[in-house]
Amino acid sequence: MLNYLIKRILWMIPMLIGISLISFFIMHLAPGDITSNESAFNPKASEESRQKLRELYNLDKPIIVQYGLWLKRIVQLDFGSSFASHQRPVLWEKKDENGNIKPGLIQKALPITLLINLLTILLIFSISILLGTIAAIKKNKIPDRMITLFVFIGFAIPGFWLALILMYSLGVVNQVLPISGLHSIGYEQMSKLGQILDLLKHLALPVFISCLSGLAGISLYVRNGMIEILNQDFIKTARAKGLYEKKVIFVHTLKNALLPLITILGLSIPGLIGGSVIAESIFAIPGMGKLFYDAVLMRDFPVVMGILTIGSILTLLGNLIADLAYAWADPRIRRGLAK
Amino acid sequence: MRKIIKNPMSLAGLIIISIIGILAIFAGYLSPFDPNYININAILLSPDGTHWMGTDALGRDVFSRMLHGAQISLLVGIVAVGISTIIGIILGSVAGYYRGIADTIIMRLVDVMLSIPSFFLILAVIAFLTPSIWNIMIVIGLTSWMGVTRLVRAEFLSLKERDFVLAAQTLGASDLRIILTHLLPNSLGPIIVSTVLGVASAVLVESGLSFLGLGVQAPTASWGNILTDGKEYIQFAWWLSLFPGLAILITVLGYNLLGEGLRDNFDQNT
Numbered sequence: 001m002l003n004y005l006i007k008r009i010l011w012m013i014p015m016l017i018g019i020s021l022i023s024f025f026i027m028h029l030a031p032g033d034i035t036s037n038e039s040a041f042n043p044k045a046s047e048e049s050r051q052k053l054r055e056l057y058n059l060d061k062p063i064i065v066q067y068g069l070w071l072k073r074i075v076q077l078d079f080g081s082s083f084a085s086h087q088r089p090v091l092w093e094k095k096d097e098n099g100n101i102k103p104g105l106i107q108k109a110l111p112i113t114l115l116i117n118l119l120t121i122l123l124i125f126s127i128s129i130l131l132g133t134i135a136a137i138k139k140n141k142i143p144d145r146m147i148t149l150f151v152f153i154g155f156a157i158p159g160f161w162l163a164l165i166l167m168y169s170l171g172v173v174n175q176v177l178p179i180s181g182l183h184s185i186g187y188e189q190m191s192k193l194g195q196i197l198d199l200l201k202h203l204a205l206p207v208f209i210s211c212l213s214g215l216a217g218i219s220l221y222v223r224n225g226m227i228e229i230l231n232q233d234f235i236k237t238a239r240a241k242g243l244y245e246k247k248v249i250f251v252h253t254l255k256n257a258l259l260p261l262i263t264i265l266g267l268s269i270p271g272l273i274g275g276s277v278i279a280e281s282i283f284a285i286p287g288m289g290k291l292f293y294d295a296v297l298m299r300d301f302p303v304v305m306g307i308l309t310i311g312s313i314l315t316l317l318g319n320l321i322a323d324l325a326y327a328w329a330d331p332r333i334r335r336g337l338a339k
Numbered sequence: 340m341r342k343i344i345k346n347p348m349s350l351a352g353l354i355i356i357s358i359i360g361i362l363a364i365f366a367g368y369l370s371p372f373d374p375n376y377i378n379i380n381a382i383l384l385s386p387d388g389t390h391w392m393g394t395d396a397l398g399r400d401v402f403s404r405m406l407h408g409a410q411i412s413l414l415v416g417i418v419a420v421g422i423s424t425i426i427g428i429i430l431g432s433v434a435g436y437y438r439g440i441a442d443t444i445i446m447r448l449v450d451v452m453l454s455i456p457s458f459f460l461i462l463a464v465i466a467f468l469t470p471s472i473w474n475i476m477i478v479i480g481l482t483s484w485m486g487v488t489r490l491v492r493a494e495f496l497s498l499k500e501r502d503f504v505l506a507a508q509t510l511g512a513s514d515l516r517i518i519l520t521h522l523l524p525n526s527l528g529p530i531i532v533s534t535v536l537g538v539a540s541a542v543l544v545e546s547g548l549s550f551l552g553l554g555v556q557a558p559t560a561s562w563g564n565i566l567t568d569g570k571e572y573i574q575f576a577w578w579l580s581l582f583p584g585l586a587i588l589i590t591v592l593g594y595n596l597l598g599e600g601l602r603d604n605f606d607q608n609t
Contacts, residue, residue: 018451026460029467152599156591158543160550161566161584168573168580267453274458278547292459293551296466308455308463315454 079306132222154216266322349600355593422480427487435495494526
């Protein structure tokens with residue numbers, strides 16, 4: 001197991017180099033010098049910050065040296081500071097000349113996005129396992145058809161459109177749920193429980209919107225996995241020896257169908273992180289997606305590059321955790337690695 | 340073709356796509372008004388006999404804009420997927436046929452691209468370039484070729500060992516000839532399925548980008564930016580928000596139905 005872990009972590013190094021190469025390439029897409037006005041660079045940026053940018057990316061040096069320096073900065077997780085947002089540091093808090101602590105942009109935004117994504121994943125898995133199992137048991141009957149229809153609509157419905165409709169019907173017309181931000185006015189005065197409830201209320205719509213396409217995909221996946229396993233010999237054996245149908249479904253079949261979901265979970269992370277842009281900017285939630293969107297609009301390049309890199313590193317970490325969890329959960333792999 | 344019609348899923352998809360495709364192609368003839376004609380005497384009119392889908396805040400006819408928007412959405416979707424499919428076929432063929440170092444490099448590149456959240460990647464590129472319909476197509480195409488590459492490579496790996504390919508090699512056929520006349524035609528099924536499903540997701544991505552104001556730019560109509568314009572008026576002009584969303588939903592549904600139906604057919608064949 002330890003060998004596998006080491007191998008798996010070492011494998012991330014070439015991946016990180018690849019990611020840094022692509023980020024570096026994107027940075028050089030902008031026509032001409034990225035600090036020049038011709039490249040539609042934010043005209044509000046001062047000559048001073050422009051000079052800082054030139055120094056930051058070492059634009060006067062040969063391209064290979066530029067890449068080496070950029071890689072060095074990524075390794076040290078140094079992404080500089082934002083052009084806008086009072087030149088706050090991109091990643092982590094720093095003291096400025098006057099000794100005041102400037103909080104990092106990603107530092108503040110990341111926990112919010114992680115919370116939304118964790119809730120989203122929890123919801124996706126609990127609901128899709130339920131729907132997938134029902135559809136598999138009732139294969140080709142009405143419940144299965146209904147769930148398949150739901151899956152297709154879930155795939156096709158534009159999240160931002162549904163968000164708009166829900167915002168209007170639940171937030172404006174009926175005022176059941178808040179439609180923007182994370183906290184209500186008077187949040188500070190609420191009890192601990194009240195604060196949590198308030199936060200959950202604010203997160204209800206964004207989490208629901210983020211769930212939608214994942215929910216459709218994974219329900220379908222569980223359904224097809226269950227159907228395939230239900231046709232296998234060991235299930236026939238289980239039934240032949242007179243096990244209750246409930247035990248056959250929930251113990252023998254579901255357990256086997258759920259295993260590959262761990263990998264799917266790992267693969268769905270980049271989609272979830274990327275998807276946060278739309279949900280967060282519609283509901284004005286100050287997470288990574290909104291931060292990224294605002295940075296793109298203002299052409300705040302240090303923030304754009306920082307989030308792109310951190311988002312990719314998060315994806316790599318997510319895949320690592322999923323792979324390790326799979327190796328741990330599947331006895332076939334676990335024993336193979338132990339040998 | 341007969342199989343597409345027999346499968347209710349792909350038939351439904353094909354009908355939906357055809358109708359929307361025809362509406363888009365003949366948008367110029369079918370539109371009752373100029374989609375960009377501003378009429379200050381007809382602001383925010385609700386749907387009626389003259390304006391089938393009402394008018395927007397500038398008095399432009401929403402039905403005409405929807406038809407022209409269909410043109411843009413389908414054009415972006417199809418060109419973007421064309422780009423990604425061509426890249427995928429070339430890289431996948433090289434990786435699957437030649438193996439070795441080329442395979443390693445290409446597949447690692449696929450892994451790297453897949454680990455960058457794709458919507459972030461698209462937005463980052465748009466931040467450095469300027470948003471225009473051509474840039475959008477290229478960017479979506481350049482960030483979605485990984486699936487096709489993996490697919491073509493996997494198909495080639497299994498086909499390469501088959502007798503007819505060995506026979507062609509023994510007869511001295513060139514690599515290019517083997518790839519183009521033996522391997523590719525035999526992997527066409529899964530490629531078509533992924534292309535059709537790819538159009539669906541490209542249409543969704545384009546509408547998302549346009550909705551965020553980073554896609555197709557005004558005054559050119561796209562379903563995404565009609566919705567963005569309309570969301571300000573959702574309280575008293577529901578038609579501005581309802582129709583573009585429905586159009587995206589139905590189009591994406593159509594491509595997904597056709598794609599999944601085709602997949603069922605190909606799966607039954609093998």
